[in-house]
Amino acid sequence: MTVRIEDVARAAGVSTATVSRALRGLPSVSAETQQIVRDAAAELGYVVSRSASSLASGRTLTVGLVTPYASRWYYATVIEAVERELRAVGYDALLVGVGASMTEDAEPFRAEVLRGRVDGLVILTAPLTGQELDGLRRLTVPIAFVGAGAPGAMSVRIDDLSVGRTATQHLLGLGHAKIAYVGGDPADRRNFAAPLDRRAGWLSAMREAGLDPPAPYAEISDFTAATGRQAMERLLELPERPTAVFAASDDIAFGVLSAARDAGCRVPGDMSVIGVDDHEISAAVGLTTIAQPVAEHGRLAAKLVLAVIGGDDSRRHEHVVLPTSLVCRETTGPPR
């Protein structure tokens, strides 16, 4: 009932081998034969069977997209970009969610299920254990990490340390000295360095300015507005309130901002807030932030993986560090 390659072959008056080659545009088929085959295929509405093709060739024309979340803006934006890039060249994106929970009891992700399923992998800054990573490597397909580096694989990321420094220096430049940080937990040992590096950047810039922020100024929150708000509420309780907050992401910053306003702080008069990402919403709400080219992360990662799949070994170990930029809007200003 479905039209097979043999049907096309018959219609075009050639062998199935020629049809296979012609439709893939292999050079060993004469231009005219190619045209004949193409026409016949189009006429019959032929579509190659992906499974048959994969089975025979070993290629899946699919790239796995491994991610702990699909719903957070950063991840979602990268995912969208990767999918688009892949689709443009005829590749499919297989979405693979891995346990987002940082808890130890979560069952580990079994990379084996991907064996033979994908030609390459794009891994979004996932909190994977060394074991899980090894499993992925054992797949022996090109892997590109996004938002995190990993030895032996490609990566696309930003310089998180510098992000932390830039954000903090912006605040320092405005005259702030009591600058707090809200972000990731340094006790977290997973493969998720971004929040830690941003925190380190903050600390380094502070120290460089001769300041030594008290411990309570380093607040812990995961990358959500809700926990950002809670962290800010704690900061506002402090006897020595900070005058500015560097949030490790815009999402966190939204929560911080909201808590500040609810506490009667004027922004930026009483409280300056800066985030990281340049979230889609940030421009609309006037949040000052360190912008990073999120979609570009995805695009590049996809391109790298595709290149290596295509045989370009020269890029096999490429590590791209994308530029970030300070975007000044209305949530930062000089302290009172």
Place this chain on the structure above:
Amino acid sequence: MTVRIEDVARAAGVSTATVSRALRGLPSVSAETQQIVRDAAAELGYVVSRSASSLASGRTLTVGLVTPYASRWYYATVIEAVERELRAVGYDALLVGVGASMTEDAEPFRAEVLRGRVDGLVILTAPLTGQELDGLRRLTVPIAFVGAGAPGAMSVRIDDLSVGRTATQHLLGLGHAKIAYVGGDPADRRNFAAPLDRRAGWLSAMREAGLDPPAPYAEISDFTAATGRQAMERLLELPERPTAVFAASDDIAFGVLSAARDAGCRVPGDMSVIGVDDHEISAAVGLTTIAQPVAEHGRLAAKLVLAVIGGDDSRRHEHVVLPTSLVCRETTGPPR
């Protein structure tokens, strides 16, 4: 080099047929044989070849996830939920982005590329043309729509008309009369009724209250904070400023809120704002909204598709309408 079913068969001392059946837990294999095979497979680290399996059986164990966006919160949340539900039962999620642009010149989505690729489809409120939809139907796999209905397929959605009415009635109940709407373009003819229905609900509630909002009170914006802000800026220019705004989504509401505050409006004193979705950020920023169970949409859609794939024809035409609820927070209150 890779371990094949034959290797397992040899190790277990049975035929490949038995291995195949045993690993899938078919009842026609004795319990002890099953155990022997399982052990042998585990021992060898055997993983079934998906392509071979698909080719032979016609099943792909994959469900396509068709979406115009992956990065917007609503879509991303549904996607995450669908993926999780699928993975839990061993199915893969194939992400398929379709042209999000509403423009006519965008090249149409060719459903044929999915032929033989998926066992089912979850389609997120996509602006598909009738032709594109027909192409999908021709795949003859179970299809569940999310956020939009479609004749002849399953669907999971909310009652958008009622959402519009509830939101508006909340505002009316607080004493507002000058209530504006910010949302989708009624000129848009694609398969995307939600914003239109919400608008209709607003209008109906207004009329029911004996009010007839002037045309400029119906502002157009797509589902982003940026355009929501612009729409609000226009509303604020009006000689007769509204005292409340019903935004068709929380994203829009964020833009609206921001514009209002920047214009010096106190919220909710001078301006009440209500959205729709209960976006992840909404709780943190205190946005009053009509909550809908977004992840539940995805979960249910996946379940429906899986059920029909599993042969449960009774659900083939199921249309689920999920409940919504008013969540009162700090952005709505009585007018001055």
Place this chain on the structure above:
DNA sequence: CCCCGCCCTGCAAGCGGTTGCATTGGGGGG
């Protein structure tokens, strides 16, 4: 004690392409 049936298992024919290798037909050089 024999025969019938039921359980399990094995056989082998696909599923629909891909590709190494052989084959065919010309064209150009000696």
Place this chain on the structure above:
DNA sequence: CCCCCCAATGCAACCGCTTGCAGGGCGGGG
């Protein structure tokens, strides 16, 4: 004019698993 080589095709052997059908063994009923 003959031979060699290259370009374009065809042949057929897989790729690894599923499944209809047949076969073998064993328990129970007649």
